[in-house]
Ligand SMILES: Nc1ncnc2c1ncn2[C@@H]1O[C@H](COP(=O)(O)OP(=O)(O)OP(=O)(O)O)[C@@H](O)[C@H]1O
């Protein structure tokens with residue numbers, strides 16, 4: 001379905017090139033939901049934005065992103081635009097700022113339907129209310145007639161999800177759909193995403209390993225622009241091999257909230273050798289000198305660590 | 310709408326009104342010279358009795374405070390006084406000139422708003438592009454040129470050398486026989502309208518461009534892109550309405566300024582509007598008329614502000630009357 005080959009995404013900045021995504025390789029199969037986790041600023045959103053190509057014009061993107069046999073990075077902007085929303089859609093990170101404050105919820109959803117589903121405005125609005133109702137949003141017709149500021153955070157997140165899936169795209173990128181929600185709402189949102197994306201491919205970006213575990217088939221772990229480990233969701237949650245993944249899991253509230261010491265490295269001038277070595281409790285000599293390659297541990301389990309070699 | 314807010318609003322409006330009336334009264338009366346001395350200096354010098362009679366007739370012999378109280382009482386009763394120069398009620402003189410001012414200022418203001426919003430949003434939307442920097446530079450130039458320069462330039466080139474437009478005035482001499490014709494008036498109004506528009510566009514443009522610049526980077530614009538909308542659809546459906554919000558007060562103020570006319574443009578083009586009237590009244594010290602003009606300007610500005618406040622909620626669903634401003 002989607003294959004990312006050696007993707008590099010860089011932003012020129014006054015201090016030098018920001019390597020937000022560095023040599024990423026990733027496949028997502030048909031009907032597969034892949035979770036992408038990592039701490040803040042490691043490049044998750046940039047990776048997602050690189051796929052749907054919504055980064056500023058000054059961004060440098062190298063590599064290939066093959067979608068249904070075509071390299072998205074080679075498409076003209078107009079060809080790419082025709083895919084956006086129709087085939088590939090994105091649920092943006094922050095629902096409060098991503099909904100247009102002066103347009104009604106129903107109109108914002110109907111807009112996508114009208115654009116991609118070949119129907120008139122009125123039909124699109126009826127359809128919008130239907131899918132709002134299907135997303136278990138109470139009083140859907142009334143909600144459709146409201147403005148974003150009249151909705152709660154959880155409700156806005158639902159609207160974002162509904163909007164992202166309204167045109168039934170085959171590939172969805174969901175950026176932190178469970179962020180900032182209380183646990184009850186979070187559970188509902190997780191269920192909603194699981195139901196609405198079944199039979200589709202999805203890249204779900206999240207900090208929330210538990211949510212990723214419930215929704216995703218596989219999980220990829222990202223650190224300082226690089227992919228460090230990738231395996232089935234079960235393996236990542238219960239048998240992680242990379243010290244960073246282990247640390248990340250131990251920092252979860254359910255596992256004792258043990259934070260990884262140190263802070264995330266600069267993306268302009270990342271550490272030599274393994275990018276995680278300054279914070280790694282097992283760091284060896286070689287970790288300081290050489291940059292580890294990602295290696296296959298067993299079927300479907302990859303890790304970028306000398307310890308695993 | 311909260312009653313409390315409304316009460317405050319009315320209170321502040323009244324306060325502004327009273328302060329403005331008082332200030333203009335004091336300042337106008339502090340001006341040296343009076344009508345008689347400006348118009349008939351010889352008579353005034355040779356015949357002290359005439360001066361005395363004139364002062365008595367217009368109540369200028371009373372103390373300033375007395376005059377002020379009388380003026381305010383009269384205004385409250387709807388009597389704005391008589392113009393010395395015209396010998397007519399001030400309101401009548403103003404209304405007559407107002408319609409002439411509207412002929413050039415209303416089209417010029419609407420045009421400036423339209424053009425300013427159009428190129429301002431284009432410029433802000435494509436900021437950094439060649440088109441943007443080109444327009445931006447032109448606007449810096451336009452903004453730096455004063456209105457009277459445009460007036461003189463237009464009269465000289467299009468009126469004098471090319472003889473395409475009249476040099477001034479508001480209708481042709483033939484109107485004496487044939488009566489006033491709309492196309493004739495518009496023909497005379499063309500150059501003043503162009504001069505006014507050229508001077509007003511840059512202000513609207515800058516604000517609109519800035520406002521649009523704020524919108525371009527918003528997440529909901531990104532969200533609109535992720536839906537697959539085209540740039541023009543995003544601009545019209547998502548960006549424009551948001552970018553217009555901060556413009557409402559400017560629009561209200563620009564429209565309020567229509568009432569005041571333009572002293573430079575109307576004087577240069579000999580256009581019988583409010584600007585010209587103000588200038589003339591100032592020149593001959595027609596105090597009642599000046600006072601009336603300032604009174605009306607104050608009223609209009611206050612009303613325009615209130616109108617702007619109350620129209621926000623109509624286009625911004627988040628705003629409620631009384632929660633802003
Ligand atoms: N347009 C840009 N120009 C320059 N740098 C950028 C730009 N967009 C993102 N970055 C940088 O790229 C890095 C990765 O950002 P990204 O938004 O992908 O992080 P993230 O993993 O999504 O974090 P979070 O979990 O907080 O959303 C950050 O250091 C950020 O500052």
Ligand SMILES: [Mg+2]
Nearest residue numbers: 044045093175
């Ligand atoms: Mg992010």
